[in-house]
Amino acid sequence: MSTDKLKVVIVTGLSGAGKTCAADWFEDHGYYVVDNMPPALIPNFLEIFGYGEEGIGKAALVVDIRSEEFFPELRTMLQVLKKDPRIDLTVLFMEASNEALIRRFSETRREHPLAKGGRTSARTIDLERSMLEDIRAMSDYILDTTNTKVAELYEEMTSVFTESAGEKKRFHIHVLSFGYKHGIAQGVDIVLDMRFLPNPFYVSSLRNLTGNNKKVQRYVLKHKEANQFMDQLDQMLALMIPHFVEQGKFHLNLAFGCTGGQHRSVAMANAMSQRLSQEGYQVTVEHRELQKKK
Numbered sequence: 001m002s003t004d005k006l007k008v009v010i011v012t013g014l015s016g017a018g019k020t021c022a023a024d025w026f027e028d029h030g031y032y033v034v035d036n037m038p039p040a041l042i043p044n045f046l047e048i049f050g051y052g053e054e055g056i057g058k059a060a061l062v063v064d065i066r067s068e069e070f071f072p073e074l075r076t077m078l079q080v081l082k083k084d085p086r087i088d089l090t091v092l093f094m095e096a097s098n099e100a101l102i103r104r105f106s107e108t109r110r111e112h113p114l115a116k117g118g119r120t121s122a123r124t125i126d127l128e129r130s131m132l133e134d135i136r137a138m139s140d141y142i143l144d145t146t147n148t149k150v151a152e153l154y155e156e157m158t159s160v161f162t163e164s165a166g167e168k169k170r171f172h173i174h175v176l177s178f179g180y181k182h183g184i185a186q187g188v189d190i191v192l193d194m195r196f197l198p199n200p201f202y203v204s205s206l207r208n209l210t211g212n213n214k215k216v217q218r219y220v221l222k223h224k225e226a227n228q229f230m231d232q233l234d235q236m237l238a239l240m241i242p243h244f245v246e247q248g249k250f251h252l253n254l255a256f257g258c259t260g261g262q263h264r265s266v267a268m269a270n271a272m273s274q275r276l277s278q279e280g281y282q283v284t285v286e287h288r289e290l291q292k293k294k
Contacts, residue, residue, distance in 0.1 A: 005086060006046065008090070016105055037061040039074040197264050199263065230271060
């Protein structure tokens with residue numbers, strides 16, 4: 001009998017967040033994939049097919065809210081699997097913004113499992129978020145696919161789940177900009193207030209531009225306090241991230257806020273994202289208020 005542990009990945013998360021694409025990636029990389037696996041059946045499945053020299057070696061099991069009557073058992077089942085010395089368990093949680101999920105269900109004409117024949121709404125998605133809150137907290141990796149294309153998702157999966165990936169390449173940082181007057185960003189780990197910086201809104205030639213414009217970026221970054229802030233944030237993240245990894249957390253959400261979410265927060269989010277990418281991290285960027293204009 002082989003002494004190698006059985007690799008098991010539980011793929012879960014919000015409906016419409018990309019679990020099917022993730023399952024396709026695992027299948028292409030030699031995993032035995034089972035979609036919509038009831039949690040109670042996982043131990044029996046692994047006992048029959050998983051262990052020993054003739055076993056499947058590695059499995060990716062998609063478990064989500066479609067098995068609604070069985071899903072509450074998942075938390076207990078994960079605790080059991082984590083304690084099994086024969087298993088190398090990883091929990092992948094996939095999510096996206098409400099706006100992105102609503103758009104995806106609309107484009108594909110699919111029905112959300114909790115919609116019960118009705119239209120997929122923010123309330124439906126928020127209900128699913130609350131049901132999955134405990135599972136999200138137990139996850140090893142959290143992938144936010146709000147602005148991620150399929151090819152980008154596959155690249156990120158490769159960086160996370162291939163053994164050759166370095167620590168930085170495995171760590172994903174999602175950077176968000178937002179405006180306080182439109183409501184503070186939700187579901188983020190660290191909120192950074194950029195209202196201490198001079199406001200380009202009061203410069204007539206910059207008022208109608210955004211932080212994606214180089215003129216606004218130059219204006220914001222010419223102030224030494226902006227660069228001092230990024231230097232100190234960089235130092236703080238360099239201290240925190242290795243310890244996050246030790247605790248099994250490979251995803252971090254940073255939110256840069258300013259008054260309207262048009263100038264300072266966008267420019268600083270872009271500048272910090274570029275710096276973190278150059279340092280080797282996987283980085284995605286989202287500008288909440290600018291998306292609303294599209």
